[in-house]
Amino acid sequence: MGELEELAQFLHIDQRTDLKTVALQHVLGMTGNKEGLAAISEVPVISGNILQLLNDKDPHIAQEAALALINISSDPSVAKTLLQSTHMTGLVKTLYEKIQDEECQIADAATMIFSNLTRDLVSCSAVWDSLQENNIEIERLVFLLCQEGYNKHGANLRYLATVLSNLSQLSAVRQKILDREQCIIQRFLPFTEYTGNIVKKGGIIGALRNCCFEQDAHDWLLSTDVDILPRLLLPLAGPSPDHLDDDEVENLPVELQYLDEDKKIEEDPDIRKMILEALTQLCSKRSAREILRKKNTYIILRELHKQARFEKDREVLLACENVIDILIKTEEEIAIENYHEVDVPEHLVQKFEQMDKFYLED
Known part of the structure; x- marks a missing residue:
């Protein structure tokens, strides 16, 4: 521990470049295993000094510091320690400043650290508190994510999508996303068919899925003001089946009535599962269930199920059947x-969980 405390002085931003480089390389080596991460977490000044190095004038030093913080924050327990440490005051604000700086060369790395910090629910709450304290609005994070080519050095800020997905575990954040005056949820919808980046697409769909846990918003989400249903169904739909009659086709949402032969079902099983989980949540209330039936949601899921029977991921098949x-x-x-x-009585919950387990293992 004494050696690490001594090492911290060489990570100071005012130190000579060669000394900072050697010290950072040593820290990076330690972040490759749990023992090293645990040791670093015991000396918080190490991480505090590395945070300052994100502002180093030498871009190589800043990049190495960012990589070290990515590794350090990858462990949820260490991430909690970082957010609680007095040496890391300004952590969230510093990361945001890097992300919103269109000239920043480590913006993508900053979004990865940000994502790591929001994986755990407790840490997620701490990050949300810090965002509010610094007047950083959810709408601003969404704006940065949606701006293609925003960063002049090619950073695509894709991990901001996982940040938003993680933050949307919190009801307070879901309420912000569902604010009817901000129109944030509407900006998410095109990402269900996004082909630019799987991380960005998956993160936004994760946020959409989480927002479907807000039952009071279901009728609005399914209304013409948002019209979330076609956006959720499109990734689950392949080419329009020839065997559908005219009435079945006409009752589908317009976007799903005549799909080309080259229309493909979403390839990523995790994304398919999240969409199906969103639909499950939308089935909570009778009024929403009736809308899903009226829009012939069953037909899309029936055709998906025909394909899902042959897929390896049983969780997707189970989610579809639910x-x-x-x-x-x-x-x-x-x-x-x-x-x-x-x-539902606890003994029945356990019984249903056991049934699902047997199904998945079959």
């Missing part, structure tokens, strides 16, 4: 206004 099981029932059969208002 939505189908709800939609094929009549409301008289369901006899529940809101699924979330049902108090």
